[in-house]
Amino acid sequence: MTETNWSVPETEVVQRVHERLDAAGTDVLATVVDVEGNAYRRPGAKMLLDDDGPGVGSITAGCLEDELRAAATGVRERGEPETITYDLMEDEADVWGMGVGCNGVIDVLLEPLDETYRPAVEAFADGRDVAVLTVLSGGVDGFEYGDRVYYDPDDGGLVRPDGSPAEEWPHATLTSMADDLARRGRADTVTVDAGDGATLEVFVDGIAAPAELVVFGTGHDVGPVTELAAKNDFRVTVAGFRGGLDLADRFPDATRTVTTSPGSLEDDLQLDERTHAVVMTHNFVDDRLALETLLESPAPYVGLMGPRERFEEMLDAFADEGRVFAEDALESLYTPIGLDLGGGSPYQIAHSIVAEVLAVENDRTPRHLREREGHIHDRVDAAADVGAGPTPE
Amino acid sequence: MTETNWSVPETEVVQRVHERLDAAGTDVLATVVDVEGNAYRRPGAKMLLDDDGPGVGSITAGCLEDELRAAATGVRERGEPETITYDLMEDEADVWGMGVGCNGVIDVLLEPLDETYRPAVEAFADGRDVAVLTVLSGGVDGFEYGDRVYYDPDDGGLVRPDGSPAEEWPHATLTSMADDLARRGRADTVTVDAGDGATLEVFVDGIAAPAELVVFGTGHDVGPVTELAAKNDFRVTVAGFRGGLDLADRFPDATRTVTTSPGSLEDDLQLDERTHAVVMTHNFVDDRLALETLLESPAPYVGLMGPRERFEEMLDAFADEGRVFAEDALESLYTPIGLDLGGGSPYQIAHSIVAEVLAVENDRTPRHLREREGHIHDRVDAAADVGAGPTPE
Incomplete structure (x- = not known):
């Protein structure tokens, strides 16, 4: 094997x-x-x-x-x-x-x-969310085990693998569920009313387009961030403000590399609400130029390397130019960058950055999973209390 | 280049x-x-x-x-x-x-x-913490720029690269500082009194032995954990309870692989306060056998894969055998394992586990670094308040 x-x-x-x-x-x-x-x-x-x-x-x-x-x-x-x-x-x-x-x-x-799966992989290749709906229970008139349709969030309807509308499928429940699962990349099985008292069991497999991570910077330290982000299913774009650096060879884990300029940054990068950004050019002015666009974009995560005082200096410089950011623009800013894991090596720094991007992408509060559920010995104590009556402090 | x-x-x-x-x-x-x-x-x-x-x-x-x-x-x-x-x-x-x-x-x-550096690399190879002390300022009688001694926490003294005691070095300040830095793997420069009103500038470079991560389990999912832990400077031991699985070939990033049994687990693994453990055998009884030893060991981190209810079942089974763990034994238990980052792929699960081990190893509360320092716009608001007087809610 x-x-x-x-x-x-x-x-x-x-x-x-x-x-x-x-x-x-x-x-x-x-x-x-x-x-x-x-x-x-x-x-x-x-x-x-x-x-x-x-x-x-x-x-x-x-x-x-x-x-x-x-x-x-x-x-x-x-x-x-x-x-x-x-x-x-x-x-x-x-x-x-x-x-x-x-x-x-x-x-x-x-x-x-077979070809009935092609719309799923083509949507994925195009960077579109999609849901694959497959009948798991047969026996209902007009539906066979394995029958399949697709949901495309941009379109909102259900279509057969050949692209024709799947009008006979029960739309209401399926489309709202498929919409949610496609965007989140989650899957679930649902039982829906197929008319005449019959029910249909449908597996709804949401396949979200991978989130994108744009890394601004071309230093060595971009390498481990790119590598770990790619392993964690981000499409990684490495963006630099200067050409001639052979970016594609230097960052083989990047999906693409872009040499851009402040004026064309928005056009070059198509920032949307599935785009996260890490700013690590190690250059004060370059970082500012990247932030100026990123903080006004829909990107939910903008991580900036360096101590917080450095960003405060940037804010002062922006203010001198009459540029003031709205409070929700600063909500997306994470500086110092990363989760507080205490590591100082290039990989440890990159690990803490990618962990932070994952948490924001998945809308989680980073903490020990055991804390989310309450610590085990609190539960054990609580259980003991039930048996033994109240215990003194 | x-x-x-x-x-x-x-x-x-x-x-x-x-x-x-x-x-x-x-x-x-x-x-x-x-x-x-x-x-x-x-x-x-x-x-x-x-x-x-x-x-x-x-x-x-x-x-x-x-x-x-x-x-x-x-x-x-x-x-x-x-x-x-x-x-x-x-x-x-x-x-x-x-x-x-x-x-x-x-x-x-x-x-x-040159050979003056050999004690550092040999200590590292042996898994011992060490500090390298180097004179950065010359001109003090008996000390030259570049002079070097070593501090070994087990011994507590300063020795020259040839192993002879460095009696003329000012011990008191240097040894307490070197002890702390060696254990934490941190470095700092210190100015010490060298007698007769002269001061000596010494760079104290603590090189901690890498922490160890013992992974109990031999499934495919052990691979990404081993790979990411090794990149983050853990020495990784993969431990299984059954032989014949060709562990060394299957987990090339492991420093060593061990086939052990419940009775010889302590001898085979030398668990100490720099050892962390991840338990992911996917077998209820194997997990319990590993935990039984780990929870009584000095290991500061014992992560257990699976939902919390599963560990509660284990506690019940332990209790049936009259086995009760002290509260501080349960302090080291992290279940469900990992930080709450929301990912579900093998690499994402491994990333969240290794992030958790790093945080515990470095004694950090995992959270956004920006939260540790207070959110930027709180500070910006506070600064604005100073200029503009109190603002209404």
Whole structure:
């Protein structure tokens, strides 16, 4: 069992699906459609089972991959999709067996990769959010198991893989749900009313366009930020104000490199609400020129390297020019940049920056997950209190 | 100018210094000894200027590397150390020139790499904290610029590079400072009383042994955790309870791999207060067996993958066996594991885990650095208040 392609970024999984679709092979696509209990991945996680390769992507942490490969052979031969339920709830008797041991119940949709999946990969390649809607329960008049339509948030309607409107599908519930899931890149299964008292189970797989990270700067320290951001599924643009620096060679993990100027920055970068920016030119004036545009843009995250006093000097310089930023423009500014993790090496600095961008992108308050749920021994104490009555301080 | 070795982890820089010392070349070691203003790296940051290579490590984000290479040639020829001050405070006239632009004033010690540095790299290789003390001001009777002694926290004394006691050095201030800096891996310059009213300026460079991260588990998801932890300067041990899995091949970023059993876990792993642990076997019983030892160990961080309810079940199972953990044992437990960054891909999960370990290792409360200092517009508002008098709510 070859294992090299398990931990690729999600963006690469979708890109690989696109390539294999173009190659018109007989691959099988596996998608987690439902999860109960303690599973490693969420619904929507994908693994492509190449007809002749090791596969790419991950469904579990290694619990199911062999089983999936075997099941894929059957799906490939029959040419029909199939949903398989894997019950991984722990069997105590197996504790010292060789099984790696996993938890949870996972439903996986296995399907022959064919042209009905093309609108998803093309939307992804174009940087558009999309949702793939697949019927999981058959038997309702006019709907078969595996029937598929797409939701495009820009259009707002449901269309068949060939682009024709899917008028017979129940629109109201599905489009509002698909809209939300497509933008967030999340997936869920929903049961909808299909008329005449019948219900339809539909898997709604939202595939969000990857968020973009624009890194202003061309110093060595841009390298680790670019590398770690790409591994975390950002499309990374490295932007410099001066040409001739061979940016594409120096930052191989960047999706693109741009040599821009203050006047054309907006046109060159198409900043929107899915664009995040890190400003690290190490040049006071260059940083200011980048900020001037970024702070007025819809970018939800603008990180600025350097101590806070440096930004206060920039604000003074802006004020001298009569330039004052609205309060919500400063809401997007993160300086000093990064989460407070205490590291000082190039990779540690980059790790704290990318962690911060992830938190903002996902609208999270960065803190220990255990704090979000309350510390374990508070719960344990509380449980003990119930049994033993109030305890003194 | 070759740039490939700039962003290596710090551990690799020290390892490379060790290799080059063994090779007895004519390399030059550059160490940041002081920083004023806005610099990218802290004192103690190192760059090795090979006599025939591109160098390894980083002093700035690319602002000084060419100048350092030129200065190294002189140091190499003269065979004498030299401290050079680089004033990178911005020159506004250079804004549109080709300089990459940097801030701050940086003092760099350049020295021919020779046997006087061997105790530092050997301590590092042995996993011992060490401090290198170097005289930066000469002219005091008995002390020359560049004179060097070592502090070993286990011994508590100052010794010369040949191992003999450095009795003439002023011990009291230097040893307490060196002790603190060696353990924390930080560096600083101190002025000490050298007797007869004379003072001595000494650079104290603490080089802490890298912290260790033990990862319990052998699933695919261990790969990204191992990779990101190694980039962030942890020595990573991958530990499994079952043999025959070819762990070293599967986890090439691990410093070592161990097949252990519950009974020999403590002996195999030497858990101490610089050891952190991540438990991700995906097996309820294996996780419990690892936790049973880890929670009683001095390890400051024990992260457990899975929902919190799963650990509560473990506590119930422990309680059934009459096993109760002290409250401070549970202080080290982090479950669910990781910082709340919202990502769900293998790399995003690993990123949030390694970010959490870094924060605990460095004793930080994970949050936006801007929150630590108060949000910028609070300060701006406060400043405005001073000028304009109290503003209404």
